[in-house]
Amino acid sequence: MTKYISILRGINVGGNRKILMADLKNMYEKLDFSKVQTYIQSGNVIFESNQNNSTADMEQNIQQAITEAFGFDVPVIVRTADEWIESIANNPFWKEPNADIDRLHLTFLKEITSPELLEKIKMFQYLPVRQAHGEPDRYEIIGKDVFIYCAAGYGTSKLTNPFFESKLKTPATTRNWKTVMKLHELSNI
Numbered sequence: 001m002t003k004y005i006s007i008l009r010g011i012n013v014g015g016n017r018k019i020l021m022a023d024l025k026n027m028y029e030k031l032d033f034s035k036v037q038t039y040i041q042s043g044n045v046i047f048e049s050n051q052n053n054s055t056a057d058m059e060q061n062i063q064q065a066i067t068e069a070f071g072f073d074v075p076v077i078v079r080t081a082d083e084w085i086e087s088i089a090n091n092p093f094w095k096e097p098n099a100d101i102d103r104l105h106l107t108f109l110k111e112i113t114s115p116e117l118l119e120k121i122k123m124f125q126y127l128p129v130r131q132a133h134g135e136p137d138r139y140e141i142i143g144k145d146v147f148i149y150c151a152a153g154y155g156t157s158k159l160t161n162p163f164f165e166s167k168l169k170t171p172a173t174t175r176n177w178k179t180v181m182k183l184h185e186l187s188n189i
Contacts, residue, residue: 001034001048001049001050002048002049002050002080002081003046003047003048003080003081003187004033004046004047004048004049004055004058004078004079004080004081005044005045005046005078005079005080005081005084005183005187006043006044006045006047006058006059006062006076006077006078006079007043007044007045007076007077007108007173007175008042008043008044008045008066008074008075008076008173009043009074009075009076009077009161009171009172009173010074010075010173011041011042011043011074012041012042012043013042017070017072017074019043019066019070021038021041023069023070024038024043024045025037025038025045027065027066027069028045028047028062030065031061031062031065032049032051033047033048033049034047034048034049035047035048037186039179039182039183039186040179042179043074044175044179044183046183046186046187055078055079055080058078059076059077059078059110062076062078063075063076075110075171075173077108077109077110077171077172077173079108081184081187081188084180084183084184084187085184087106087145087180088180088181088184090142090143090145090147091104091106091147091177092140092142092147093138093140093147093148093149094147094177101177101178101181102153102176102177102178103149103150103151103153104147104148104149104150104176104177105147105148105150105154105174105175105176105177106145106146106147106148106174106175106177106180107139107145107146107148107159107161107164107172107173107174108144108145108146108172108173108174108175109144109145109146109164109168109170109171109172110144110170110171110172111144111170112143112144113141113168113169113170114169117167117168117169118141118168120167121141121167121168135151136151137149137150137151137157137158137159139159141168146159146164146172148174154174154176160174161173161174
């Protein structure tokens with residue numbers, strides 16, 4: 001059995017696209033996933049599977065099942081527990097001295113983007129996209145991960161899902177670092 005973590009984008013936000021976690025868990029179980037566990041209402045699901053499907057196939061199957069069960073389209077990103085561990089290890093901002101967990105976020109990309117798009121987005125990497133106390137928001141892209149440091153918090157940052165989706169041409173969803181670490185912890189139980 002392989003352990004996976006799936007993250008859904010944009011459910012239960014502002015009263016829109018509501019899905020009860022018990023219903024979501026039941027839907028995953030109907031897809032023949034086992035040991036299904038949800039975490040908070042924003043669509044984080046840990047599960048196990050012995051299916052030989054790729055994570056891209058799982059994403060598509062889960063997304064289709066959500067559309068059929070709940071009547072709306074939700075982007076879904078699936079990572080193995082091992083990929084999750086690798087993402088944690090790769091965070092350059094987490095490794096900095098005095099790293100502030102409240103300022104760290106991880107945007108998960110559905111696909112690795114093209115070298116051309118990565119080159120184009122580099123022009124935004126060192127610009128003071130938004131300054132807080134003289135400190136800019138920063139980000140670094142490694143594979144399918146965008147590590148974000150928000151000087152004054154994610155709520156007012158311009159480094160959002162739509163920003164990265166428009167520049168990198170792939171669906172994305174973001175979790176704060178506390179959630180990233182909690183999902184890692186739960187996937188090891």
